[in-house]
Amino acid sequence: MFSNSVKIKPIKIRKVALFLMPGFLALSSTLISCTSPSNNTNTATDPKAETAATTTISLKTKVLRIGYQSSGDLVRVTGVLEKRLEPLGVKVEWAQFAQGPQLMEAMNVGKIDIGTVGETPPIFAQAAGARIVYLAGRRITATSGKGSAIAVPKGSPIKTLADIKGQKVVFQKGSASHYFIIKALEKVGLKYSDITVLSMPNVEARGAFIQGTIPVWVTGDPHLALVEKLYGARVLRDATNIGTPGGYYVGTREFAKENPELLRIILEEIDKNGQWAEANRKEVAKLIAPVLKIDLPIQEIICGRANYRLKGITPELMKAQQNVADLFYSEKILPKKIDVQEALLTPKEYAAITPPTLISEK
Structure with missing residues (x-):
């Protein structure tokens, strides 16, 4: 099972008040660095073409620093980036973070170059002045929403989502x-002001929820599957049909502008790995389960409702992302209105970094 006693070894980085504006909480910067096991599950279709590319492209960086979350990262586990980039003289360094907001904070202070997060963290980071850009989106599948839910402990008197009015609800802000x-x-006709919010990362909230001290928890896999299957947690509502534009790969503007050829290779490998994963979900579970210390049957559930492939950045996608930002502003969670267009590259720059395998879906 997923051990509640696992400690994340912190690396000290200087604290930055990423969210100094009213209503924002300081976000922790807990992270660990991990190495990646190599797995030959995803190879280039034309090795000769790869060799040719190795001799012709110009790279400005020799170290790629990628952030991922405590929920794990298949790209790290399979080692596909290391295999593709090593012949180019590029080393891959991985850093783990509790959740998306902590990852974005580290990116803001220059600790990582790129990382993958949900739709919300880039909005808060941009509002705080971070120089970030959207690199690619994550495709949403029919089962994606099953991996996030609003849950209550077994035996809770709360029966429906409407019953959480006036309750303490725990999740990571941002x-x-x-x-x-x-x-x-x-x-269900409720307002954000109808609940009492307590911000807490999933890695901290999980134990408290299991002990019954958290009445309502908004969380996602692997934590969700764990508490459902091992502790009888009840789901009041999952995120199916919630209307999200999905997650993203995000990077610093400086890195994106200086490394278009490298980014194209990175996104191509991530999407190829995702294509393999969605066709081999049971194999993915076997790879991830020992890394996260989760029983294989539970990990199979997690992998069965995960999404692994990427999609290109389009005007339609960014319009949906702007709607998310506007919602936070209308709820007075963001103190100022932001324009997501300011976190975009030019069409020419996107053409340079976007592989043809990334379909342009909304």
Whole structure:
């Protein structure tokens, strides 16, 4: 099972008040660095073409620093980036973070170059002045919403979502769960002000929820599957049909502008790995289960409702992302209105970094 006693070894980085504006909480910067096991599950279709590319492209960086979350990262586990980039003389360094807001904070202070997060963390980061850009989106599948939910402990007197009015609701502020709870409350005629919010990362909240000290928890896999299957947690509502544009790969503007050829290779490998994963979900579970210390049957559930492939950045996608930002502003969670267009590259720059495998879906 997923051990509640696992400690994340912190690396000290200087604290930065990423969210100094009213209503924002300081976000922790807990992270660990991990190495990646190599796995030959995803190879280039034309090795000769790869060799040719190795001799012709110009790279300005020799170290790629990638952030991922405590929920794990298949790209790290399979080692596909290391395999592709090593011949180019590029080393890959991984850093783990509790959730998306902590990852974005580290990016803001220059600790990582790129990372993958939900739809919400980039909005809060941009509002705080971070120089970030959207690199690619994550495709949403029919089962994606099953991996996030509003849950209550076994035996809770709360029976429906409407019953959480006046309750303490725990989630990480500035994460995808923040957007999810607002939209879910709308569906049952409640307002964000109808609940008492306590911000806490999933890695900290899990134990408290299991002990019964958290009445309502907004969380996602692997934590959700764990408490469902091992502790009888009840789901009041999952994120199916919640209307999210999905997650993203995000990077610093400086890195994106200086490394278009490298980014194209990175996104191509991530999407190829995702294509393999969606066709081999049971194999993915076997790879991830020992890394996260989760029993294989539970990990199979997690992998069965995960989404792994990427999609290109389009005007339609950014319009949906702007709607998310506007919602936070209308709820007075963001103190100022932001324009997501300011976190975009030019069409020419996107053409340079976007592989043809990334379909342009909304």
